[in-house]
Amino acid sequence: MRKSLCLLLLLAVVPAVCVPQSPTLSFDGNSWWAHVRFLADDSLEGRDTGSEGLRKAQAYAVDQLQKAGLQPLGTKGFHQPVRFRQYEVDESKSSLALLIAGETKSLSFADDAFFSARATHESAQLAAPLVFIGFGLKIPEKNLDELAGLDLRGKVVVYLAGSPSDIPTALASHYQSVGERWKTLRAAGVIGVITIMNPASMDIPWSRISVNRNHPSMDLADPEFNETQGLQLGVIFNPASAELLFTGSGHTFAEIAALGKDRKPLPHFPLAAALKADAVIRSTALESSNLVAVLPGTDPALKNEFVVLSAHIDHVGIGAPINGDRIYNGAMDDGSGSALVLDMAANMKAHPEGHKRSLLFLLVTAEEKGLLGSRFFAAHPTVPLKSIVADINVDMFLPIVPLKVLKIEGIEESDLGSRAASIAQDLGVRPIPDPEPLRNAFIRSDQYSFIKQGVPAVKMDVGFELGTPEQKIFKDWLTNRYHAPSDDVNQPVDLQATALYEEITRRLLLDTANTVARPRWKPDSFFRRYASQ
Ligand SMILES: [Zn+2]
Numbered sequence: 001m002r003k004s005l006c007l008l009l010l011l012a013v014v015p016a017v018c019v020p021q022s023p024t025l026s027f028d029g030n031s032w033w034a035h036v037r038f039l040a041d042d043s044l045e046g047r048d049t050g051s052e053g054l055r056k057a058q059a060y061a062v063d064q065l066q067k068a069g070l071q072p073l074g075t076k077g078f079h080q081p082v083r084f085r086q087y088e089v090d091e092s093k094s095s096l097a098l099l100i101a102g103e104t105k106s107l108s109f110a111d112d113a114f115f116s117a118r119a120t121h122e123s124a125q126l127a128a129p130l131v132f133i134g135f136g137l138k139i140p141e142k143n144l145d146e147l148a149g150l151d152l153r154g155k156v157v158v159y160l161a162g163s164p165s166d167i168p169t170a171l172a173s174h175y176q177s178v179g180e181r182w183k184t185l186r187a188a189g190v191i192g193v194i195t196i197m198n199p200a201s202m203d204i205p206w207s208r209i210s211v212n213r214n215h216p217s218m219d220l221a222d223p224e225f226n227e228t229q230g231l232q233l234g235v236i237f238n239p240a241s242a243e244l245l246f247t248g249s250g251h252t253f254a255e256i257a258a259l260g261k262d263r264k265p266l267p268h269f270p271l272a273a274a275l276k277a278d279a280v281i282r283s284t285a286l287e288s289s290n291l292v293a294v295l296p297g298t299d300p301a302l303k304n305e306f307v308v309l310s311a312h313i314d315h316v317g318i319g320a321p322i323n324g325d326r327i328y329n330g331a332m333d334d335g336s337g338s339a340l341v342l343d344m345a346a347n348m349k350a351h352p353e354g355h356k357r358s359l360l361f362l363l364v365t366a367e368e369k370g371l372l373g374s375r376f377f378a379a380h381p382t383v384p385l386k387s388i389v390a391d392i393n394v395d396m397f398l399p400i401v402p403l404k405v406l407k408i409e410g411i412e413e414s415d416l417g418s419r420a421a422s423i424a425q426d427l428g429v430r431p432i433p434d435p436e437p438l439r440n441a442f443i444r445s446d447q448y449s450f451i452k453q454g455v456p457a458v459k460m461d462v463g464f465e466l467g468t469p470e471q472k473i474f475k476d477w478l479t480n481r482y483h484a485p486s487d488d489v490n491q492p493v494d495l496q497a498t499a500l501y502e503e504i505t506r507r508l509l510l511d512t513a514n515t516v517a518r519p520r521w522k523p524d525s526f527f528r529r530y531a532s533q
Helices: 002-011 030-039 052-067 169-175 178-187 206-211 239-246 253-261 331-350 372-379 415-426 447-451 469-480 495-514 526-531
Strands: 079-089 095-100 103-106 113-115 124-132 156-160 192-196 217-220 233-237 269-279 281-295 306-312 318-322 325-327 358-364 388-393 405-409 430-432 457-462
Touching: 030 052, 030 331, 030 495, 052 281, 052 331, 052 358, 079 372, 095 113, 095 239, 124 192, 124 239, 156 253, 169 178, 169 526, 192 239, 192 269, 206 318, 217 372, 233 239, 233 269, 239 253, 239 269, 281 331, 281 372, 306 331, 306 372, 306 447, 306 495, 331 358, 331 495, 358 372, 358 495, 372 447, 388 447, 388 495, 405 415, 415 430, 415 457, 415 495, 447 457, 457 495
Parallel strands: 124 156, 156 192, 192 233, 306 358, 306 388, 388 457, 405 430
Antiparallel strands: 079 217, 079 281, 095 103, 095 269, 113 233, 124 269, 281 358, 318 325, 405 457
16 A cells, blocks of 8 residues: 555655655554454444454454464364353342441442452352451562451451552562462451552543443353352442541551552551441353464474464443443454454465464453453463463553553563563664553453463553653543543554554564574563473
8 A cells, every 4th residue: 555655656746755654664554453443343332252243353353364364273263162151240139338336337339339240259148347458468479468467267358459669560460360369368268358449550530430330240161260269259449438448447548548659568457347248149151252363384393383462352342321422442452452463464474484483363352351261262272382482462552652662561571571672672662661560461461361371471562651741641541541432443543653563563473483492481580480380
């Protein structure tokens, strides 16, 4: 397209307009945008897991992968079916209250606190004492044990989302994951958890979280994946109402929030308030699938090894209307990453430079439900786990400003991180670690499923320096568009930033496929332990 446009311009005798943006790029952003436009169209209804809209998106993706000449590598053609259970809270039959000094103070689901169906899988009726446990973390590597000295048997614990500043980002993220958290709490005898959202790290304001609180949640159906056995109840608390929890405790939430904002150590103490909860949960079975395709490598031995390029094709579907719009299109989340996977597949097939290892293109389902599709794939990969050398995951890379700074999640953890950094540098882009560790991004997308199986992984995003106008652009994007109907195709995107981002991804894929040595975890990386088997 660009070439013929230049030709036309030449004929019109305006050759000066034809200076290419960069001779090194294999992309122009336009084919990527065409895929985004399809995937984020209103007719796909936000691609919720199990929905007709997601099936349409997947049919489109399979068609594109086939057109690009890729081979299927699922268990049913390009598909890898996955079974789920879906959980919904029936609020009309449920209630939540605090018992404070002999009085019952009932809580409003919309304004104060609601049941998390992700943590509450069966109907539950209970009354239990509450204990505040700070950030609720036990991190042996850093001699941190916030549960020490507390009697938590039969109790519901209350914690503030976040971590103290002396814990490295990746480590803090790991121990805040649902499974790791529950392992520690369960061992201490805890029966339920209340999470107070941290006002310093909330991507989405409470009002928007609250309107969609009754959207069904899901889990993998196979019991091997149940990470929260014994957890009776999970509640999400509005920080604006959290002062109630601390009534009569000798502490205030204002004091806790101020410490939490600066990631300072938090106190731990029993609360004077107790919880009274009656949760009615409905559950149903559901099926969806991952899509898996391969471009075989050229080396007789190394072609049996795979570099994964992954993105999630699902989004959150139809929800509460915002400005009259009910369709949560997910153009950037993660239409952008899915589009990149399709664009990359076509590009690699059309310009075969040759790659020694095979390239595995993976579009997972149910990321929005808690990284479920990738978790299933990483536990039951359609190629031997040991043959997967790396995962490059693309999720909402946000080309909303020019690409000058590249944020690399996992930059310090493995060779893959260092390679990504040097490729970015070669293209004039500055690589940086996550400048906002509180957002916990390292465990918030599908790369984490691979990391937990020992596979080195990275996630790269268009980034910004702290204190710059770009930081505000990203913050505003999260506040207004993230998981909102306005993450659609009517928002401005920077196609040059996309093209450059795609180029970095392409080079990292090829470099990883052609470098004979597999990427390794750094000797001091915490995540190296998963690769030890
Ligand atoms: Zn996403």
